[in-house]
Amino acid sequence: MKIMNCPLNGPRNISEFAYGGEVKPTPDAQAPTQEWADYVYYHANQPGILREWWLHVPTSYWFIAERDVTTDRIIATFKPEEVLR
Amino acid sequence: MPLVLIKHALGLSRPKRQLPAQKELKSSYDVVIVGGGGHGLAAAYYLAKDWGVTNVAVLEKSWLGGGNTARNTAIVRSNYITPEGVRFYKESMGLFETLSQDLDFNVMYTKRGHLTLAHTDAAMRTMRWRAEVNKHLGVQSEVVDDKDVARIEPALNMSRAVRWPILGALHHPVGATARHDAVAWGYAQRAAEMGVEIHQGTEVTGFELSGGKIVSVQTTRGKVGCGKVLQAVAGMSSKVAGMAGVTLPIRTIPLQACVSQPLKPFLDTIIVSGSLHCYIWQSQRGECVMGGAVDPYPLQAPRSTLDFKEGLMAHMLELIPGLADVPLMRQWAGLADMTPDFSPVMGKTSLENHYIDAGWGTWGFKATPVCGKRMAECVATEKVPDILSAFRFDRFKNFEQVGEAGAASVGS
Numbered sequence: 001m002k003i004m005n006c007p008l009n010g011p012r013n014i015s016e017f018a019y020g021g022e023v024k025p026t027p028d029a030q031a032p033t034q035e036w037a038d039y040v041y042y043h044a045n046q047p048g049i050l051r052e053w054w055l056h057v058p059t060s061y062w063f064i065a066e067r068d069v070t071t072d073r074i075i076a077t078f079k080p081e082e083v084l085r
Numbered sequence: 086m087p088l089v090l091i092k093h094a095l096g097l098s099r100p101k102r103q104l105p106a107q108k109e110l111k112s113s114y115d116v117v118i119v120g121g122g123g124h125g126l127a128a129a130y131y132l133a134k135d136w137g138v139t140n141v142a143v144l145e146k147s148w149l150g151g152g153n154t155a156r157n158t159a160i161v162r163s164n165y166i167t168p169e170g171v172r173f174y175k176e177s178m179g180l181f182e183t184l185s186q187d188l189d190f191n192v193m194y195t196k197r198g199h200l201t202l203a204h205t206d207a208a209m210r211t212m213r214w215r216a217e218v219n220k221h222l223g224v225q226s227e228v229v230d231d232k233d234v235a236r237i238e239p240a241l242n243m244s245r246a247v248r249w250p251i252l253g254a255l256h257h258p259v260g261a262t263a264r265h266d267a268v269a270w271g272y273a274q275r276a277a278e279m280g281v282e283i284h285q286g287t288e289v290t291g292f293e294l295s296g297g298k299i300v301s302v303q304t305t306r307g308k309v310g311c312g313k314v315l316q317a318v319a320g321m322s323s324k325v326a327g328m329a330g331v332t333l334p335i336r337t338i339p340l341q342a343c344v345s346q347p348l349k350p351f352l353d354t355i356i357v358s359g360s361l362h363c364y365i366w367q368s369q370r371g372e373c374v375m376g377g378a379v380d381p382y383p384l385q386a387p388r389s390t391l392d393f394k395e396g397l398m399a400h401m402l403e404l405i406p407g408l409a410d411v412p413l414m415r416q417w418a419g420l421a422d423m424t425p426d427f428s429p430v431m432g433k434t435s436l437e438n439h440y441i442d443a444g445w446g447t448w449g450f451k452a453t454p455v456c457g458k459r460m461a462e463c464v465a466t467e468k469v470p471d472i473l474s475a476f477r478f479d480r481f482k483n484f485e486q487v488g489e490a491g492a493a494s495v496g497s
Binding site for chain 1: 323
């Protein structure tokens, strides 16, 4: 079983987590719909090491993981406030 | 040496080479096709055959049909749910019908019948909706009840004493399978005969852009100029488009499959359950070809997991309990281009001469002929054919999705 280290709950089975997409700047709430469409639907989706949103489903806790999306190696996980200031 | 061999050795007749020997790359081509899978080769064939465009190079980083063309589970059907999808796949099945004759190459197209099982009242309602859309567009498709399911495919477990009993199904009598490698090889041979150059072991490493156009393609064997570029590299679409500075509405997610050891023929029909995320058919060699849902998160590498097999078999053993004693023989994964609406992306991109064939998610193989034919038309005429327009690259910018809940492995 693959294990992910949740910043809140510690090491847990990967099946407890849900993927939430690449970390990228959120458009302003008043931004044109085009900008929101880009944000929601278009992704860089490149190989390499990425920062991604993940959810620990049982505790509804969102956090950020750094993962190599070519090898599926989880490098580090962070509380969002550690990354987004 | 036996006489019969000597006679042939001394004679002039030799087996014909199937593909011409690979030449050096020319300095430029009218059309460069990136990706030598079924889609790219089909596009090359129809460019030459329908439009007389033969100054074409197909660039393949490894060998022909070695990517997702060889990794899908070879099912061909047209019973989707959106009118756009149904129309598109109906045309594809029409081309598949006569493909062996057209290519003079046996693609082993075999009609088996296809059952999409329903385990809940909600799923039965969806099946009725799909059947109506299908029939309206002239596709053979009918909702059948549990008694009919048992008659059509006696191998299925019709017991009500399971977690998800079979209540009925969408029956698609023309559902078929075809040999996926043969489709790629057939298109390759006939395209090469018409003058298309096929370059294997030639990886594209970049594009040179000038004034909103791709002017040349960098490869591991040097640079080639290009009139137009068609990329057909599902699984690597974002990477290749990224080289041209184009961002796609795609996430790359592995889709896994496996086959059992060969068994005596017991399963005639192709069985799919959207709710249980599993499907199975028995190949001509007797192997049960099985697949499930796409992986739960994106990854750019085709690897297999135990989680996939556990999830798949938990449901599969309810459908066909006898499989419990059958060893698995092989497992693998392909890289699926998943779009937000589960429909593909075809046509032109934001660059003037860059054409894209991507976003195939879980339904690429069965589109090979129609996509090749229509993308060839799109490239040759520089106009997007009607049948492709709903799948255009920038539809998400205006929130114009084509929600394809009839896609295998992702629908519910």
